[in-house]
Amino acid sequence: MSVKIHHLNCGTMCPHGRRLMAGEGSLFEDAELCCHCLLIETDQGLVLVDTGLGTDDVRNPKRLGRVFLAGIRPQLRQEETALAQVLGLGFQPRDVRHIVVTHLDLDHAGGLPDFPQAQVHVFNTELKAALAPGLREKMRYLQAQWAHGPHWVRHQTEGENWFGFEAIRAIPGLDPDVLLVPLTGHTRGHCGVAVRTSERWMLHCGDAYFFRGEVETPRRCPIGLMAFQSLVQINGAERLRNQRRLRELKTAHGGEIELFCAHDPQELARQQP
Numbered sequence: 365m366s367v368k369i370h371h372l373n374c375g376t377m378c379p380h381g382r383r384l385m386a387g388e389g390s391l392f393e394d395a396e397l398c399c400h401c402l403l404i405e406t407d408q409g410l411v412l413v414d415t416g417l418g419t420d421d422v423r424n425p426k427r428l429g430r431v432f433l434a435g436i437r438p439q440l441r442q443e444e445t446a447l448a449q450v451l452g453l454g455f456q457p458r459d460v461r462h463i464v465v466t467h468l469d470l471d472h473a474g475g476l477p478d479f480p481q482a483q484v485h486v487f488n489t490e491l492k493a494a495l496a497p498g499l500r501e502k503m504r505y506l507q508a509q510w511a512h513g514p515h516w517v518r519h520q521t522e523g524e525n526w527f528g529f530e531a532i533r534a535i536p537g538l539d540p541d542v543l544l545v546p547l548t549g550h551t552r553g554h555c556g557v558a559v560r561t562s563e564r565w566m567l568h569c570g571d572a573y574f575f576r577g578e579v580e581t582p583r584r585c586p587i588g589l590m591a592f593q594s595l596v597q598i599n600g601a602e603r604l605r606n607q608r609r610l611r612e613l614k615t616a617h618g619g620e621i622e623l624f625c626a627h628d629p630q631e632l633a634r635q636q637p
Contacts, residue, residue, distance in 0.1 A: 367540045367561045368405040370453065371635040374416020374446045375399035375471060376439040377627075384588025387575070394437070395588075397627040399471055400635075401446060402568060403453070404559060408538055409461030412482070413557045413568050414626065415446050415475025418509070427508055428470060438471070447478035457481070464534050464542055466570025466626065467554040468494040470506040477512045485534045487544055488518040490553025504551070504596065519544055526558060527617055529609070547572040547610075549603025550596070558621075565621045567613075572606055573625050579610045 378394040379385055385395035399416035421428055422440045432438070442448055447457060460479040465472060465486050473494075476484060494505040523532035523543075532544040534557070541560040548554050550571040557568045569579075574593055577584035585593075597603050614623055624631040 367559070369559065369561065369566070370403040370405075370449075371632060372401045372403055372416075372446060372449050373398040373629075373632055374401045374414070374444055374449070374475060376441065376444060377471070378437045378439060379435060379588075380437070381588055383586070385586055385592075387577075387584075387586035396629055397436075397574075398629045398632050399444075400568070400624060400626050400628075400632045402557075402559065402566075403446070403450065404540070404542070406538060406540065410450070410455060410459045411462045411464065411535070411538070411542060412446060412450075412460050412475075412479065413464050413542075413559070414466055414472045414570070415463060415478070417445065417471060418474035418476065418478050419445050419447055420477055420508070421470075421474040427506065429503060429506075431503060432470065436471070445478065446475040462535055462538075462542075464544065464557050465490075466557055466568060467551045468510075469504050469551065469571070470509065472570070472626065473506070473509045476509055476514055480512055480514070482515065483517050484514045485517045485519060485544070487532070487546060487553040487555045488520055489548075490551060490555070491516060491518055493552040500598070501551075521546065527613060527621065529613075531558065547606045549599045549601070549606055550593070552598050564619075567621055567623050569610060569623055569625045571626055572603070572610060574627050576625075576628050576631055578607055579614050579623055581611055581615060583607070583611065 377397040382389035382393035382395045402413035404411040519532045534542045543558040545556040575585045
């Protein structure tokens with residue numbers, strides 16, 4: 365099975381304190397984080413895994429909120445939106461038939477309005493939290509990003525076993541296999557997205573971790589990223605348990621599965637030509 369997967373950066377973010385966020389450089393330098401998304405070419409149309417920041421976010425950055433703009437410092441480049449990159453590859457927005465989201469945080473769901481005809485596949489627990497957020501969750505979910513009324517496809521936990529993880533077949537009948545793999549903790553319904561290629565599986569871990577060293581043994585993570593993850597997590601015990609499971613998965617099946625997260629630019633660079 366030959367699958368063409370494009371690894372896209374759909375949003376560059378430059379918080380202050382490179383040493384704290386990247387584990388190298390100066391405290392006075394800016395760090396650089398990415399929004400690692402996938403564009404998968406299939407015979408049934410394009411599949412987008414996460415959408416990063418969208419054109420509406422670039423045009424109207426105030427809607428992202430002062431805390432996000434000041435703390436995360438997104439660069440808001442039109443050419444980095446998923447829409448611009450889809451067009452640059454010679455496709456049209458309607459060619460994106462499916463969007464599979466790891467979760468609905470504002471830096472993962474911003475491109476949804478750019479592909480209004482797509483079916484949006486999401487873990488039901490995540491969608492419920494995003495549509496009716498609690499007090500702690502209001503800042504992370506931006507209702508304007510789905511005000512256009514997406515064609516939601518809600519997925520429940522029932523599914524199959526995937527290397528010891530629960531997995532939900534996101535798009536039945538699609539070649540290649542695309543699975544939602546619940547990795548809760550960062551949000552209530554956070555999932556990884558597994559994609560089968562001819563050589564191996566790829567697992568987009570979303571925000572289950574932020575730094576490549578978190579799925580290595582021994583675990584390592586810059587103190588700033590560690591603190592940020594603790595600050596925004598919904599369930600810390602679940603998040604850390606799933607990180608441990610990912611480390612075990614990489615140790616046992618590293619030759620069969622390629623793991624990467626949403627925001628580590630070195631992991632993104634390894635996947636790009």
